[in-house]
Amino acid sequence: MRVYLLYLSLFFCSISFAQSTISGVVTDGNDQPIPGANIMIIGESASTSSAADGSFNLKSNKKPPYVLNVSSVGFATQKITVTSASQKISIVLVSQDTELDEIVVSASRTPERIRESPVTIERMTIKDIKRTASPTFYDGLENLKEVQMNTSSMSFKSINTRGFATVANTRFMQLVDGMDNSSPLLNFVLGNLIGISEIDVQSVELLPGASSALYGANAFNGVLFMTSKSPFDSQGITAYAKYGQTNQKAAGANEYYDYGVRMAKVFDPHFAGKVNFSLLNGTDWYATNYDDLKVAGRTRDHHSYNGINVYGDEAVLNLKNRNPFGSSAYNILPNEDITRTGYNETDLTESKVKNIKIDFSMHFRPFGDERLEVIWQSKFGFGNSIYQGASRYNLNNFFMQQHKLEFKGKNFFVRGYTTTEDGGQSYDMTFTALNINRIWKSDQQWFQEYGAAFGAAATGQVPGITNTQDMHAFARKTADTGRLIPGTAAFKNAFNKVIADPNVLTGSKLVDNSRIYHSDANYNFKDLFTPAEIQVGGSYRVYQLNSQGRIYTDALSGINYNEYGVYTQVQKKLMEDKLKLTGSLRYDKAKNFDGNFSPRVSFVYGIDEQKNHNLRGSFQTGFRNPSTQDQYIGFDIGNRVLIGSAPDNLNRFSEVRGNNINGSGVISNYGIGVLGANTKTLTGVDAYSNSFTERSFLAFDSAYRSGPPSGLNTATQLLVKADVSLVKPESVKAFDLGYRGIFKGFALDVNGYYNVYNDFIGGYNVITPYYGQAATNPNNTTNQSGNALANRDFRTYQIYTNTDLTVKSLGAGLGISKKIYEDFELSGNYNYSQFDFDKEKDPDFEASFNTPKHRVKATISNDKIIGNLGMTISGRWNSAYLWESTFADGMISEATVIDLQANYNFTSLKSILKIGATNLGGKEYGQVIGAGLIGQQYFVSWTITP
Incomplete structure (x- = not known):
């Protein structure tokens, strides 16, 4: 702790250097501030970014005169001559349709204009974050083309693209500043629980579809890249406070708040640092689906009822076949399964959402510029949430941390990081209910009492009971006499005892102290070899699984598992740079499996001289290694056990x-x-x-x-x-075609894909x-x-x-944007998705496509409706679709969701007031069978910028 305090104290120290400082403001043609504009001195490394109100301060050791280069997405670049350190700089950027000139990095691991991207790519900028009508920028990602969001909890949302979506999405990768956000134990991303603070986001890039050729076996369905702001480019103190209310029929109206602060400082041309803190606190969406898991229409009063959000009713006995009651009762007992009376999910959790994120980083430039930068970064995430896998799990006081050391320059990076997690007081809701029941009365005693009461009623010993349903009701009432009632002291004592005990026979606590060690490197030879751009790179990862036998089969000894990969990529421009060809090849090897090659070839062709119309196409063979769950899990969830097949x-x-x-x-x-x-x-x-x-x-x-x-x-x-x-790697052959261009003022992006999966992994x-x-x-x-x-x-x-069968999926997407009347901007997108799997030939296998066939999204925004007042309206619709998972199957209904926000920029106060509301129609909707329905959310936020 003292070390962390020492780091923090650096931000409150004052160090003097011989520097000059210039200040100014960046606006558009309507005098609207432009946040996130990049201001740099030409020929020097000194640079900064404009704040939310467009203001900036730039420090440099160089004395005027010099020339500033000012750029921002959507505006033409300006060059301004500075003649005096006291000069007040006022920069007006001219708007232009530059959708094709945006710079992206993820598609080819090298900076390139989006027009030259060989694959489909989506992007969220600082400007988009300001405009989003969602409560957080991460929620706002749902409005991007290709994105499907799966909400397990208000604070636990998983992103997926191109089908086969689950909450535990092991086919999708999320990187924050190059670090994989996946849980070491479970191998999937925990939403934004240890991701990035909204005020520290520099850019977000989404690469949908198979990306194994560059990013390895886990990037099977796509990659999300989130990049934070560098303290060298963006310094000062930024803070926000957000207050709101959630409304849901089951939970009622509940307050929530979200606030954070970012502090960054450049101490000299060689050293800078930053600290981020954010806190979210609120009430989760209540999960109250009381449909029976197996039999449609079966109600709670049925003797074999097993509800979706009811737990403890997994304890089941067939009274007749067990014959625990003696021969006299045997012949009259029903030859049917009887389930114990369970507890609702709302009885077993307070449904509180809490997420604290803390991160700090220190940046050292030995030469005073970007030729070499050394970065130490630490991230910490704490809190409560609900995760849904084969059961529902209360992540209670979980803790996850990441630490990274990175060396990077213009053409290379070398990084190593570790991710560690601690389950805290997390628990399994199924075993919580089962063992609360058993503390009160053993299963054997309960079923014996049930059978004896049923037998007495069936033989006429209980007056007034003549039909079978009443006999079951009497038997249950008799067996439940004295049952622990939620809210009572006896129930609370039993509950606290169970969730503190990791033994599934008596408790429900989840134990997790797992970690990963990861390293990767990349070098681009473009400055050493000019005929083509050549890159080489590789990665190495070690898993150390430690659940003490609670989740994995590591009770007697830990499980260590490793994997590595190497890759190369060659790019070449031809035909006067109108055609760009790219070829990539990656080899990956995991401990229990043979190595696999992932090739990718792609092209981008500019149809016209200005490259306003561009065709792209790619083909790659990707693969996915079975996750550590697929191999080493040994998890008792009550009604069954999950067993990995290593x-x-x-x-x-x-x-x-x-x-x-x-x-x-x-x-x-x-x-x-x-x-x-x-x-x-x-x-x-x-x-x-x-x-x-x-x-x-x-x-x-x-x-x-x-x-x-x-x-x-x-x-x-x-x-x-x-x-x-036994499980083995699955593979995909992925074909992707697209067009990106500007047609009569409309920016268009059209794509289609076709995937063929072999050895598809499932359970x-x-x-x-x-x-x-x-x-x-x-x-x-x-x-x-x-x-x-x-x-x-x-x-x-x-x-x-x-499965031995081939699984196929195909889809198409259309994105469109245009500036319409005055400063209004309209954007929209449509996605079509379907898959082909012959269920009759393998009826026991669930492919879990879990994706609507049709999705439509649209947004209209204006940053300056009146004065500094801006507004955004977003809407999305999806068709109904089948949801299949290890927890529950069912239909997800179609949904229409409208979100709205208005913001006002107080320039003199360097702050922005934002008011928003989500799901204005009020009709609650679901995205995951078993999770709570999503209601309405209202919020107001105040953001202060440097």
């Missing part, structure tokens, strides 16, 4: 099922007779090699229950053995019997597996594998 993981995982273990599956009297014991140890080998498909089990179960007892042999003929191979459930051999159409007179399933002596596992 060869050594199958024996690393084992669990004991049986009567003497509370909540781990009761073995029937029949099963005890076969096993000769009341426990059974299962391993990952059993799950992958001795299991039935879940679909065939459901067919078997229905036939067996509806038929006579003698029909067991007939029912077993419906069983199908799960034919599962599905299998049913593993405690005894007998799993086989297709087993003969139950010689195979005990049918009896195991009939007597509920089985375990459900979710395993990871590849």
Whole structure:
């Protein structure tokens, strides 16, 4: 801590140097301030950026006269001669349609005009952030073409492009100042929880589609690049305060606030530094979907109910097959599954959202310019949120940190960083409810009381009960007598005890102390070799997984996993620079898999001399290594266990099922007779090699229950053995064509893509019997597996594998923008997406495309409607689509969302007042089955600039 305080103290020290300072303001033709304009001295490294009110201060060791170069996206570059240090500089930039001249870096790992980008690319600038009608810039990314947002929590949103979207999106990469934001344990991005502060954003670039050729195996569906402001270019103190209210039917009206500060200082031409702090606090969207997970229309009063946002009802028993009540009751008990009474999600979490981000960096330029810069950067993220995977998890006081050391120059960078996370007091909601119930009354006792009460009602011992539904209601009421009630002291005590205990048999705490070590480097030979631009680079990463056996199979020993990659790229311009050809090749190798090559070839062709009309096309073969989850997970989520398929993981995982273990599956009297014991140890080998498909089990179960007892042999003929191979890398062949240009004042960007996936990675459930051999159409007179399933002596596992079928996806996008009446700017985009997967040939595999076929977005804005008053209206619409996930499946309804903001620039106060509202129509909508519906959000913010 003292070290951090020492770093912070640097920003409050005063160091004197022989410098001159000039100041001024940058505006447009309507006297509207231009924020983020770049001001630099030609021939020198000194530069800065204009603040929100257009003002700037530029320090330099060079004495006037000299020439300033002033530039900003959307405006023609100006050159201003400075003759005196006391000269007040007033710069007016002339607006021009320069959409094709914007500079991007991500497409080819080198600065290039967007017109020369060989692939589709989207961009958000400082100007766009000011205009966004969303509560944060990260929320505003949803309005970009190609972007699909999946909201698990108000503070946990995952971005996806081109289909196959999930909250746990392992196919998409997010980089902040070159650092991967992915969780070390889970391998996916946690939204902006450890990302970047809104007032520190310099630019955001989105590269949709396969990008493995340059960015490695994890950049399978796209990459989001967020770059922060350099303290050399943007110094001073910036602060904002944001206050608002969220409205949702389930949660009501709740306040939230968000504030932050950025401090940056240039101490001399060699040294600069900055610090950022931000805090978000509010109430999350309540998750209140009480539909049954499996049976549409099943209500809460059904004896087999298992609600989507209800937990603890995963404890299930078939009363008749278990026969724990004696022979007199056996014949009258129902041959149906009974579930325990669960707790709502709102009973198990306060639904509070909190996110604190702190980062600081120090920048050292040994030569006083950009030839070499050494950067030390540290980032810290704390808070609460809700994450949805195979269950719903309360991320409570989680902590994640990143530390980076980077050397960079004009044509190279070398960086190394580490990411570490701590789960804090996070917990699994399923096991929280299960074990609160068990603290009060064991599963065995509860089901015995239920069965005894049902038997008494069925034999006429309870007056007034004549139908089966009332018998079930009486039995549940009897078994629930004395149940812990949310809000009571007894419930709170049980809750606190459970969430502090990591043992799934008695608790629900999630343990995570994992980390990654990553290094990468790149060198561009363009100044050494002029016939073509050649780049080479590579990366190396080590995972150290540590969940102490709670999530991964690392109870006895840690799991270390490494991967590396090398790449090269060649670019060449031909035909008087009208044609640019690019070829890339990357080789990646991960610990458990053979290496893979990812080639990419692309072209950009300027149709006209001015390059106002440009065609582009690319083809690449990308691949994705199975994530550490796919390989090493061993996660009990109550009604099933997730088991990774790394060869050594199958024996690393084992669990004991049986009567003497509370909540781990009761073995029937029949099963005890076969096993000769009341426990059974299962391993990952059993799950992958001795299991039935879940679909065939459901067919078997229905036939067996509806038929006579003698029909067991007939029912077993419906069983199908799960034919599962160990997971291996998946690959894609990606074709992308596009046009970008200006036509009659309209800036157009049109693209189409076609992807062919092989060995697509996914997971599905299998049913593993405690005894007998799993086989297709087993003969139950010689195979005990049918009896195991009939007597509920089985375990459900979710395993990871590849489908043998080819998965295809295609899509098209159109982006359009134009300045219309006076200073109004209109922009809009449309995306079409679809995929092709023959479900009938592999019915147990879920591809989880999770993407609407049609999406439309539009924005109209004016930065100067009246005086310094600006306004933006944004709208988006998506068609309905199917959502498939390991947590729940269902349809996402179509949604129309309108957002609005107005801002006023107080030039004399160097501040901006902004008022906004989202989802003005008020109709709540969902983006993830199982997450809370999204309501309305109102906010007002005050931002003060240097």
